[in-house]
Amino acid sequence: MPAISPYPGLEPWMWRSLLARAAVFHATRTRLSQFCDHIDKGGAVELVLRHLELQAREWATCDVDDDTAVTRVVEAWVAQLTETLGLRQLDPTARQLIEDMRDLLHCVHSHDPFRRIFTGITAHASALYGDSWRTPTLGVAHIRRHPRGDSTRSDPYVVTAMTPWPPDIAEAVVELYIHHDDLYIHHDDFGPAAFAALPILLTHECVCHVPARQDRASNESTFAEGLLDWVAYVFHEQWAGKLDVELAPAARRHAEVLRTVLSRRTDTAEGRARRIGHEAAETLRSWFEVSCGHGPHESKLAVAQLGVQLNQVDRSLADKDHFVSLLGWPLPPALEEVLYGWDEGRAPASAVLDLVVDRELVGHAGRTA
């Protein structure tokens, strides 16, 4: 049976090539972190990853169904792992890793791993946002270049995601983009690090953008791409274990590495927005600690809760960005009053935005991107 892609943005052979690798990464998810460490060192483990890529592409165009293609890729890869284990000059930790992965490959299946991750995240995000939640559809498409144009040595996360704006009143589309080269270029680096980063990417879309109520979208928004991104990390940390306890350690680790990779990009407006929004969130968290007497964890959750509530207030993105710009020491007294009211349950989150439009009360000076 010829391959059929469930995603219009992927050629059937691309779908199958990604499916086979993602199925292997899912089956070996308890070893993904070690797998990545060894790939960074090069040597035998990097070679077996390249072999997996080759086999996935080889079987992607064959006239068999998805189950059979995945099974054949796994059989070929198990043979390669076994051959590698026969090498005498193999680092003992690499040998152990390869043995462990080979054992884990007994339970590979061809269920759509992208949809599985997405469905779990949407269940949590839907509960978080309640009536404001839009029902999202997942799209998967390929891109021909690394999403940030980087080398995969310094940035192995060859995946990104977006939520086209404006969404429908009750529905949205989340598009996952995966770097995949043309058929005859046998190297595109969709590897274990990129797979492990999928949960944070999709959590970002579901926390920051799917339920957002605002007038426009902007990748340079310190609120939408900065403060809310910080909030998405808070929820990713909370949800990772519930989503998939076996993937959680690698998902958490690679979420943090991806955060570091993205934070380095201060040469772009998006990178600056992210940095400013994250700093503002940390400032607000400290304010809750110092001014409201909350503990560090409780303060983190307070920032996350306020961010989620502000995201549901149908107000201009400029107002929300202005709020972020005010989150520097010392906070304007009028803003502190509203935040005290919100913390004590006397004021809704919208009161914060009511206040920030009054430039005289809170002053014009704020941090800008």
Add this chain to the structure above:
Amino acid sequence: MPAEMAQWRFERGDATATEIQDVAREVLAELREPSSEASAAAATAGLNPAALVDARAEVTDGEHGVEPILTTIVVGIAVSAGSKVAESLWKDVLWPRIRRRLGARALGGEKPSEKAIELEG
């Protein structure tokens, strides 16, 4: 009836004008085959495949520049059935297949103010 050339200008993406044009022409050729996936997509979009037999696609660079990334890609679709049909042909039939073949970022963002329709003799 003269064919109308509907045009859209896009920021350059990951694909060249030639690559996009090649795929567009392949899809237009598929439309001559009633059982093709492209014909089914056209029918789903409410287009009459018979009205598309004379459709043409011209994809060109908007200008030349030292930095190719700064240049514009101009997509032109000519079809005697009119500009509405040309727009649907691009949006519902050609672009989804170009995107699938050349990637989601084959083209950059559309430049809204430069959309134009030209009449061809």
